[in-house]
Amino acid sequence: MQHNKIFIIGLTTLVLFASCGDSKKEGNAAINDKKTQLEKLKSEKEKKDQEILKLQEELSKLDTSSANPAKIKLVAFAPIVMQNFDHYIELQGKIDAENSSYIAPRGMGGQVKQVLVKQGQIVRKGQLLLRLDNAIQNQQLQATKQQAQNIKTQLALAKSLAERQQNLWNNGIGTEVQLLTAKTNVTSLENQLGTIAEQVKLAQEQLNTANVYSDVNGVADVVNIRVGEIFQGATAAGPQIKIVNKSSLKVIGNIPENYLGTVSKGTPVVVIMPDINKTYNTTVSFIGAAIDPLSRGFNVEAKLPSDPALNPNQLALIKVRDYAATNTIAIPLKTLQNDEKGKYVMVASNEKGKLYARKRVVTVGLINGDVIEVKSGLKAGEQLIVEGYTGLYEGQQLKTSAQ
Missing domain, CATH: 2.40.420.20 (conserved putative lor/sdh protein from methanococcus maripaludis s2 fold)
Known part of the structure; x- marks a missing residue:
């Protein structure tokens, strides 16, 4: 009796699976039929639309009165x-000064004794900006000069003795060794004087490093130094003195690397300054030789005319031509x-x-x-x-x- 029940259940399961399989096949067939009908209707519609357009065209030509x-x-x-x-690549850039200078000491720097420039002041190339503490350099210079003076005194005495020894030798007095010794002393002191003279120049140059000069003409854009502070040129906060020359400006932008083959030196550039409502036509003056690993682009620069309305770090819209027909x-x-x-x-x-x-x-x-x-x-x-x-x-x- 138990075996009969198992047989009946198994048979029922097989029947159900067969029914599901048949239903699935029927469903797929119905979908395919619908798709075929849809494609057929689309084809017929396209054909009818073309026939309608053709008839409208023919009718408009034949029966213009209607x-x-x-x-x-x-x-x-x-x-x-x-x-x-023309086609242009559009990118954002900024204005920069070609002759901007971050002033730095010629030596190791030092404590500021006098500040001779103010922020916003117009300065000339070679103008004195700062005086640093020069006490040690001055002492070294004076000591070296004193050594030079001592050698000069010794040299004058040695020359006098050599002349006397020469006169004695001419008169048959003295020995040749005494004469040669006197001349050798003169030569040695002359060499020492030449060496100490170079040391005097070096000490004078070291003293001059306490004076800080501007190396460009321009405007003192940053003066971040006071008397008593240590001048070293730059700190973590930025440059201590920055001179900007606005007579030679340029715009800098970064172009994606896929445009590398379409942009070259001399390529036309349009620079748009939305803040001052001005546009400048220029050309590419410089192309970077390396691809930036972060931006995956390369730098381009274009020179700009001198304009009081333009300032370094001002934002600009750059349009670089990459195609022309x-x-x-x-x-x-x-x-x-x-x-x-x-x-x-x-x-x-x-x-x-x-x-x-x-x-x-x-x-x-x-x-x-x-x-x-x-x-x-x-x-x-x-x-x-x-x-x-x-x-x-x-x-x-x-x-x-x-x-």
Whole structure:
């Protein structure tokens, strides 16, 4: 009896699995049938749409008297002309001064005794800016000068003795050894005097390092030093004295590395300063030789004219030309439309004194602002519809505000 129950349960399970399998197959078949029907209907619709457009076009040509004024579309058009087209890379940059100088001591630096410049002051190249403590250098200089004076005194005495010894030798008095010794003393002291003279120059130069001068003409943009502080040129907070020369400015930007082959020295650049509402046309003057590992770009620089309105670290919009075409066709981007077959525009065709809309499938290139280059599909002289193009169909009759 127990065996009969197990057999019945197993048989029931098999029946259920078979039913599920059949249901799944039937469901897949139904989906495939629906897809096939959908594709067929789409194909028929596309064919019908083409037939309708063709009939509308033929009818508008053959039976112009039956044209419905309500279907005549008001448009505006402009002639297509050959022109030059440029494409620009847009990036953010900043203004920098080519001759900015971070003033540093010529020696080890030292304690400031006198500050001779104020922030914002115009300075000249070679102008004294700071005096540092020079007590030790001055002592060294005076000691060296004293040594030089002692050697000069000894040299004068040695020369006098050598002359006397020479006179005695000429008169047959004394020995040759005494004469040679006297001359050797003179030569030795002359050599010592030459050495000490160089030491005097070195001590004088070390003393001069206590004077800090500007190495460029410009404006003292940063003066962050006071009497009693230690001047060393720069600290963790930045430079202690910075001189900016605004007569030679440049703009700096960073271009993505994929544009490396399209930008070179001399490439046209447009610099836009939105804060002061000014634009400058210039060219690339420098291209970085290495790719920045963080930004994955390379630096470019372009020189700017001297302008009081420009200041270092001022933000700028940089447009670098990476593509240029001559005698090409460019149209307003807004006139470009899309359908299942691709991109197209509408043109106005004058046929037997009447205007009709004609579709032109186009191949496009790069975009520059609100203008796009057209590689193929249009010819110079055609009338591009620039207003009222939305909803136009092939062969639709047109009119303009002048009609």
